[in-house]
Amino acid sequence: MTVVRKEDKPEASWRPGKKGILHAAASVGGTTKLIVNESWNDFGIGAPTHVHPDGLEEIIMVLEGHAEFWINGEHSVLGAGDLVIIPPLAHHGFKNISETETLHVLAVFSSPVAPTIFDHEPDKIVYIGGTDGDRVDSQRTVAPAPSA
Structure with missing residues (x-):
């Protein structure tokens, strides 16, 4: 059995x-x-608005607070207990819309590494859970995006 304890993760x-x-x-x-x-x-x-270019799926659940989510230009407000299913290759993002609450979310991706290209930084790929590229922090690496 694998048990992951919050206090053990940076x-x-x-x-x-x-x-x-x-x-x-x-x-x-x-x-x-x-x-x-x-x-x-x-x-x-x-x-910020981004895409996962390898076609993975993502689910984000709001645990606390309220958020505005957008997927391919369609917007929706979600609250605690709501979740959004993000289809492969969708441009999406979210933000906390409450001035009084911290937005607490849980995201699950269908891959152990999530390549991510932000619309405002198309020249680089951030790898959530990545092991290759330059280390950004304990959770991410970054590398130049391939030329089109």
Whole structure:
């Protein structure tokens, strides 16, 4: 039995106002087919619009707070207990819309590494759970995006 304890996983600041814990991924162990990532997001913060170019699926569940999510231009507001299913190759993102609550979400990816290209930084790939490329923090690596 594999048990993953929160206190054993390092917390990382992904950007100002966003911190996260990678519970299971290629880079931290515990799984060979999934990523489980938990994050806390201040007002106005979340994940800028991005895509996972390898076609993985992602599910994000709101544990606490309220968020605006967008997928391929379609917007929806989610609250605690709601989840969104993000289809392969969809451009998507979210942000905390509450000035009084921290947005707490749990994301599950269908791969132990999640290549991610942010729309505002198309020249690089961030690998959530990555083991190759330049280490950004305990949870991510980065490499140049392939030329089109």
